[in-house]
Amino acid sequence: MTLLDNDRIAAGRLAHLDALESHAMFVMREVAAERERPVILFSGGKDSVVLLHLAAKAFAPGRVPFTVMHVDTGHNFDEVIEFRDRRVAELGVDLVVASVQDSIDQGRVADPGPGGSRNRLQSVTLLDAIAEHRFDACFGGARRDEDKARAKERIYSVRDEFGQWEPRNQRPELWQLYNGRVRPGEHLRVFPISDWTELDVWEYIAREQLELPSIYFAHEREVVERDGMLLAVNQWVVPGPGETPLVEKVRYRTVGDASCTGAVRSHSTSVPEVIDEICASVLTERGATRADDKFSEAAMEDRKREGYF
């Protein structure tokens, strides 16, 4: 929803949220036109909430022509699963849940055990689900501002049958002429909101009045401080020796695996307050909240080579 003043019309230039929205809609429409079986990856997190909303807009007044898939690590925040199911029902789209626990039970991957992160295991579950459902294009809500490796990835990322990203050999991607062709066994990962920043996402959420899982807003939670991050105490995160659980007022900047996603101390209970908070923050979204990206300088690149988003 945008006011356009005469100056902007005279200048012939869109305001930046309109430009970002329009580009994302364009990308989703191209994929819908050129691929047989696209799927939207939906975790219930803010980026995928935006992605689903953009899909609804891109195909309105028709229905979203894609299946929605959640790659479920089994380590979930209850609030997020409740939200996921409600949102999918509102849009009337089909939901596929690809379960990491199933992959573990079938012996496809090894359970890292209590306290271990299942984040890396998602790649196998995702690739199995892509093969099973014959998806040929997967939309992800990844943004280039999240990580240095992500900053290098094209809007259309061609993946081989092992889901691997080959960063040294990406297709040229000129103008908005996206080459959506893939060979048998390959598929596309498509990132319509590549060029959005965390702040853009929140400003868009404000503008479009999008609902989010409640854990994005400040609430009291029992947490433990580990490796400089606040992890929620739950069945996967048990305080160890020397760790004292505290009840803190926190919120989440990103929604992921509950075993490794950190909360931040916050008093922001509304979208405008969150926007103020982000503007003032001295940490990036990932720096503040993701344990698994701290393994090495190339943690994300290495995981993407394995088939991760």
Next chain:
Amino acid sequence: MASESVPDHQDHSPGTDHALALADTDLLRFATIGSVDDGKSTLIGRLLHDAKTLLQDQIEAVATTSARRGHEGLDLSLVTDGLRAEREQGITIDVAYRYFATPTRTFIVGDNPGHAQYTRNMATGASTAEVAVVLVDARHGLTTQTRRHVTVAALLGIRQFALCVNKMDLVDWSEERFDSVVADFLAVTDRLGVEAVIPIPMSALHGDNVVDRSTRTPWFSGPALLEYLETVSPAPVGDATGARIPVQLVLREPGDGRPTRLYAGMVHGGPLCPGDPVVVLPSGQTSTVERIVVGDDELVVALPGRSVAITLADDIDVARGDVVANSASAPAVAREIEATVCWFNEDPLGAGARLVVKQGTRVERTVVREVVSHLDIERLDHSEDLDELAFNDIGIVRFATAGPLVVDRYDDDRTLGAFVIIDEKSDRTIGAGMIRAWS
């Protein structure tokens, strides 16, 4: 006050002046180009650092790696070189996109590779840019690679160049040296028809004239780079031709009775309004725009760059690949096109090659009729003595297509004037074309 649609969500809007201002700022896309080692990644790192856009954890990560490699202070090129191979080799292989904002503008920066073998990646980064920031090492002056990049950027339609004469600290801030590099550069851009060049003497490493004006260049009265980027007016986009929508999809409004068909696509070339008379190409049928919608909103005007769905007043056949265009200034329909081609494939391009082009939302088989000429990057002359384009060559090529294309000259319209060339055997994108003429 004209409005695109009626606002009704005030309660939810951001609460601070800062956030509100940002939501309505301009978006400027720029690309850094130039030879390897001329300091492009360092410049972006410095720009982000001095504009206070880098956050604490990013600075700490760069500091840790810099220290491990024995560098003094921060090696700011590490901010953008995001791939393992890039950090190992200290070069940039592929475009990195970075984002920052000042109170007046938000920026998307494409940090492009300098190596000749990655020219395709540089073209990727430059094809969506409105401004080019060219780096030249003050000690070495213009290299073949700089000429190649500036040529590609100019062919891609960039008309605004900031010439950053970098590493001025290594030539004792010599005004003569600066003037000499600027003169060489203007000789190139003049040949390419580029008029807007702002030269800036700089040290990206030390931050001189990047965000703040330097005291070490008292002889220079121009802007620092960030001042330039905040104030440059990109060439007006989209008023060269009149409105066009390459149709992506046909949407159907559910409901009782006969479903309404909506044609989805992005407007470009000029603003589109309900009531505008349009022609559908290549068929040539005419109608009038009835409604323009985005989601639940109806627009009274759609600016270029806006993704919309439209209905037409008449029930005519429109499909993906067609173009709905303002009838007063419609594009042409052609099956023979002549284009400037940047060739990215290891195998050369010659007459008789059978390929696929994607242009607008249309995909057509094509055959190369003739490689007309070939651009000598050093002399910026077209020569006709070669009948093939080799890897990374630029030349003029004539194509025939199996079905009709709806075309504009690239100089008038970047969307219908551009195409990519796809190899049907590998599905890879192996070239890019900019249309000059047709028949």
